Amino acid sequence: MDEKGLYTRFLGIGSPGCVKGVTLDESSGEVHVSVEYRGDRVCACPKCGKQVPRYDKRHRTWRHLDSCQYKTIVSAAVPRVNCDEHGVLQIPVPWADPGSGLTAMLEAAAIDLLKDASTTAVARRLRLSWDAVDGIIARAVARGLSRRSMTASEHISVDETSFQKRHEYVTVVADASSGAVLQVTDARSEESLKAYYEQLSDDEGEGILSVSMDMWDAYIKATSEHVPDAKHKICFDKFHVVSYLGTAVDETRRAEHRQLKSEGDKRLARTRSWWLRNPHTMSAEQWSMFDQLRTATLKTSAAGGFKELAMDLWHYVHPTWATKAWNRWIALAEASELPAVPKVARTIKHYLWGIINAIVLTRTNAIAESINSRIQKIKARACGFRSRDRFRNAIYFHCGKLDLYPHSYRPFSTHTVN
Numbered sequence: 001m002d003e004k005g006l007y008t009r010f011l012g013i014g015s016p017g018c019v020k021g022v023t024l025d026e027s028s029g030e031v032h033v034s035v036e037y038r039g040d041r042v043c044a045c046p047k048c049g050k051q052v053p054r055y056d057k058r059h060r061t062w063r064h065l066d067s068c069q070y071k072t073i074v075s076a077a078v079p080r081v082n083c084d085e086h087g088v089l090q091i092p093v094p095w096a097d098p099g100s101g102l103t104a105m106l107e108a109a110a111i112d113l114l115k116d117a118s119t120t121a122v123a124r125r126l127r128l129s130w131d132a133v134d135g136i137i138a139r140a141v142a143r144g145l146s147r148r149s150m151t152a153s154e155h156i157s158v159d160e161t162s163f164q165k166r167h168e169y170v171t172v173v174a175d176a177s178s179g180a181v182l183q184v185t186d187a188r189s190e191e192s193l194k195a196y197y198e199q200l201s202d203d204e205g206e207g208i209l210s211v212s213m214d215m216w217d218a219y220i221k222a223t224s225e226h227v228p229d230a231k232h233k234i235c236f237d238k239f240h241v242v243s244y245l246g247t248a249v250d251e252t253r254r255a256e257h258r259q260l261k262s263e264g265d266k267r268l269a270r271t272r273s274w275w276l277r278n279p280h281t282m283s284a285e286q287w288s289m290f291d292q293l294r295t296a297t298l299k300t301s302a303a304g305g306f307k308e309l310a311m312d313l314w315h316y317v318h319p320t321w322a323t324k325a326w327n328r329w330i331a332l333a334e335a336s337e338l339p340a341v342p343k344v345a346r347t348i349k350h351y352l353w354g355i356i357n358a359i360v361l362t363r364t365n366a367i368a369e370s371i372n373s374r375i376q377k378i379k380a381r382a383c384g385f386r387s388r389d390r391f392r393n394a395i396y397f398h399c400g401k402l403d404l405y406p407h408s409y410r411p412f413s414t415h416t417v418n
Helices: 003-011 104-114 119-126 130-147 190-197 202-206 217-226 238-262 272-276 284-294 299-315 319-334 340-350 352-360 366-382 388-399
Strands: 017-025 030-037 054-067 070-083 087-090 155-164 168-175 181-186 210-213 234-236
Touching: 003 017, 003 030, 030 054, 054 104, 104 119, 104 130, 119 130, 130 388, 155 366, 168 190, 168 366, 168 388, 181 190, 181 388, 190 217, 210 217, 217 234, 234 352, 238 272, 238 299, 238 340, 272 284, 284 299, 299 319, 299 340, 319 340, 319 352, 340 352, 366 388
Parallel strands: 030 070, 155 210, 210 234
Antiparallel strands: 017 030, 054 070, 070 087, 155 168, 168 181
């Protein structure tokens, strides 16, 4: 097989096109592949598929995967057709998607690399501009979203994640079963979550069985307005309840540490992480040291006891018994003389209905927390995002579980030239 036949197969070209010539320019380090369309045959309109005569040709170039160490440039005079219904349109080429200056195989290679590397690193590796790689991401996400069915998930999770400092957030809605991000909207307001619900049909809204979220009134209100029987579907995640309890323990520890330190007692110094950590993840040595504190006569130990007792209440499966157990805990906590404990008890009492839903439906927001962690890693790898659109595209690209590849991409194609 000569070089023309080789590139014909590489690019997946069929009749009436053919590779006219392949030239190597060593001075510029480029291989130029020239494609020719022969004959005056009719072509299909790209929009309606109707067979119409050719109108003229326009010269186009595309960047292809490198041939060894040489950049490869594909050029062709691409025919245009004149459709009675849609006017003059350029016919699609088999090696690239419409509107792209890169071949499908190059875009696919970039997408594979972008899953593990930053935009800057991929641009450097493929010898493309940063804007070219950013365009690949934008087109990939647009393709993926257009291919995705918008059927509502039965179990969804809602969380906010920071876009930049100064309390700038985006709202992320995800499928709690598959972990796929369904929608990303600006801010963490009621309107942010409404944007997701409003695109669902009535049947899709009724099909939602649970919505896991933190205790954020804006999200609660949006869900209550759009999800039927939301009072029994909204679930407040255990992680956020633990966070509130951990804050109460830490506030107690800091106040007690100041008092003990003034008396020369530094037992609570540098122990913050111990009180907030899951004891099951501690080493034997760490547990031995922590156990001496948790069993000591300390206010912090008492606050930690309330936290441990609350954690045991997540094992109930019946709503009546779960409610009774939590109400007993709330009564004990509200009677506590530790200032931070009654405060968190009142918060839990106000949102108890959603906590009971989470226990009975066995739902957590672990998926949302996992996605949030991935998003923060993506931000760190990119050294932050200045554009919300790029931030949104990055979340969809890495967490949307979308079909990102170009329409004309054929991996390991066995295309036979006509």
